[in-house]
Amino acid sequence: MALIIRLFGQFAEMAGSQTLEVDQVADTDALRRKLETMFPSLQSIPYLVAVDKDVATGNTVLQPSSVIALLPPYSGG
Amino acid sequence: MQGAIAPAFVAESIQKHSTKTDIGAHSIFMGQVRSDRIDGKTVTAIEYTTYEEMALEKMHIIREDIFSKYSLTCMHIHHSLGAVKAGDICLFVFTSSGHRKAAIAACEEVVERIKNELPIWGREIFDNETHQWKENK
Numbered sequence: 001m002a003l004i005i006r007l008f009g010q011f012a013e014m015a016g017s018q019t020l021e022v023d024q025v026a027d028t029d030a031l032r033r034k035l036e037t038m039f040p041s042l043q044s045i046p047y048l049v050a051v052d053k054d055v056a057t058g059n060t061v062l063q064p065s066s067v068i069a070l071l072p073p074y075s076g077g
Numbered sequence: 078m079q080g081a082i083a084p085a086f087v088a089e090s091i092q093k094h095s096t097k098t099d100i101g102a103h104s105i106f107m108g109q110v111r112s113d114r115i116d117g118k119t120v121t122a123i124e125y126t127t128y129e130e131m132a133l134e135k136m137h138i139i140r141e142d143i144f145s146k147y148s149l150t151c152m153h154i155h156h157s158l159g160a161v162k163a164g165d166i167c168l169f170v171f172t173s174s175g176h177r178k179a180a181i182a183a184c185e186e187v188v189e190r191i192k193n194e195l196p197i198w199g200r201e202i203f204d205n206e207t208h209q210w211k212e213n214k
Contacts, residue, residue: 008128009198010210050196053131069128069196075211076125076156076197077108077168077188 003031003062006069011047014039020070029059031068047072078155081165082107090153090171100150102177104184108168110161118203123167123211124160128196139190147183149174154187156197 001024012018022038025031028049036042049056050069062068087107094100113120136154143152150173157167170187174180191197192213199211 006128008196009126009200012126013200013210050128050131053134069131071128071196072198072210073212074193074195074197075199075213076127076195077192077213
């Protein structure tokens with residue numbers, strides 16, 4: 001089972017795509033480790049992971065149905 | 078809204094409140110795209126994108142919080158999406174209340190929360206056609 005991750009801002013630009021597919025992981029900590037191994041440049045960006053339109057604070061369990069998004073630092077306003 | 082917020086739109090918004098005579102104070106904040114100079118390059122525009130479903134949900138929460146905290150008559154918030162040229166308006170926050178303090182405090186709090194909590198990203202376009210991603214300070 002794969003997770004579809006929505007990408008925004010500089011992440012969508014870096015990936016050249018609005019989504020990224022990764023193998024299912026249990027929680028957001030595992031997802032962060034996986035992504036930072038795949039894309040080491042993420043380690044220096046204070047990005048957020050949103051699960052079902054809420055920013056994950058602390059480790060959050062991921063369901064196959066979770067809507068996951070990778071959010072670079074905000075710059076609205 | 079798509080593109081810059083026209084000054085005429087701001088004027089019209091003010092005009093629309095003349096029938097609400099319980100209002101005694103308006104507070105308005107407008108964000109304008111600044112032509113920063115970075116490494117010899119000049120910002121000519123900012124292109125905004127968002128995670129719309131999440132931004133709308135967050136905006137709804139901010140709205141509820143502000144209305145329960147301050148005694149406001151009304152509040153209007155508009156943020157640009159897409160390209161906005163340097164010198165043009167990209168954010169318009171408009172709060173109204175019976176007396177000044179609620180309108181002023183609510184307006185400031187909304188602007189801070191928009192900057193910190195809304196998933197919106199600005200891509201700064203330079204005069205040599207390169208760009209960089211902005212980060213809120």
